[in-house]
Amino acid sequence: MSARIAIVTTVDLEVPDADEQLLLPHLPEAELVAWDDPAVDWSAYDVAILRSTWNYTERLEEFRTWAGKASAVTRLVNPLETLVWNTDKRYLDDLAERGIPVVPTLFVAPGDEVVADAVAGSVVVKPSVGAGSAGAGLFHDDPAAALAHVASLHSDGRIAMVQPYLSQVDTHGETALIYLGGRFSHAARKAAILSRGMSWSTGLYADEKITPCKPTDAERTLADRVVATLPAGLAYARVDLLPTDDGPVLLELELTEPSLFLGMDPEAPARAAAVFRALLD
Ligand SMILES: Nc1ncnc2c1ncn2[C@@H]1O[C@H](COP(=O)(O)OP(=O)(O)O)[C@@H](O)[C@H]1O
Ligand SMILES: [Mg+2]
Structure with a gap:
């Protein structure tokens, strides 16, 4: 039987995903396919289910463009509109x-001023697009370091999130x-x-x-x-x-x-x- 379900991963996954290893034996209709493999014909699949596409956080625009194209020719899961909304923690x-x-959150876009009070005490600073704790930092009574991390996220073109550390x-x-x-x-x-x-x-x-x-x-x-x-x-x-x-x-x-x-x-x-x-x- 040819695969009718694409379980969507990336070309550069270094370690096999534990969920996929457990899932695939129960789903013979499925095969692993990489979102960032340009040779894939997405119209060949009835359904494309995003699973281990973790590198999207570094390539958000490219990923959203891909998702838009894929969703025009196959059933993308979760649906495109849901994905677009959910890829940014705003x-x-x-x-x-x-x-x-929700965890009290201050979103700080490049160019926005942050008052020192916002980073007083124990705070987490992290990017609004992120996964796997990448770019997340914890700062205890160190507003200068917290602000420096906000600035470094901004210099990468990211929106920063500031939250109290919920200990x-x-x-x-x-x-x-x-x-x-x-x-x-x-x-x-x-x-x-x-x-x-x-x-x-x-x-x-x-x-x-x-x-x-x-x-x-x-x-x-x-x-x-x-x-x-x-x-x-x-x-x-x-x-x-x-x-x-x-x-x-x-x-x-x-x-x-x-x-x-x-x-x-x-x-x-x-x-x-x-x-x-x-x-x-
Ligand atoms: N406000 C917070 N208080 C306590 N721990 C936090 C807070 N924000 C993040 N963390 C810790 O950092 C980890 C990664 O942050 P999270 O917001 O889940 O981003 P990611 O999308 O990278 O998983 C969490 O699993 C948690 O352990
Ligand atoms: Mg998390």
Whole structure:
């Protein structure tokens, strides 16, 4: 049988993606195809599902152009409009407007002034387009260094995000709730990254420590609320939450190419395959 589903990766993935290794045996209709391989005929696939396209953050315009072209000739998943909205974390402002508690975030575009107060205390500075903790820095009582990082993101043409460091991540971790076909599937806990000294300066994606977990009722309720604001039945969504004294808040909503942590639940690979296969109907 010829492949009808493209599982979309990149040409330069150095390590095989764990999710794809778990998924592909359940999905014989699929094959791995790179978004940045110019030889691919996307019209040959009924569905193209973005998975390990992580290098898009460095090549956003090229990626969005590719996504526009691919979506004209095949069914792109998630849909183009959702991807375009989700590849820039300024979507957090939209979700806050929809009543979702999000990590308080100041977006600073090149040319915008940042008052020193905004970077006082313990703050995170990171790019508005990013993944895998690339470009994220933690600064404790060091406004000059935080401002210098804002400036360095600007010199790369990026919009900077400034957030308070939500330190309960150090004890509780970050909770990722994964939805498949619009329904809650499973969850995972990710240990704190920045306080372990992981940062862009290592030149590597941060080493993520992931374990299975059962979300608290408050986490599940919030993640369900986030998903309810989205188009119904998205093939995949990941809602990343951080704990605070006032309950969980949204750190990130991943609709583009999230790791789905399929290894955290023995049923998850088959569940994901069934949702992806149903896209062919
Ligand atoms: N405001 C914050 N408070 C605490 N930890 C944070 C904060 N922002 C980011 N982090 C840490 O940095 C990591 C990467 O940041 P995140 O916003 O998830 O960006 P990415 O898109 O790179 O995953 C998170 O997994 C978390 O450990
Ligand atoms: Mg993240």
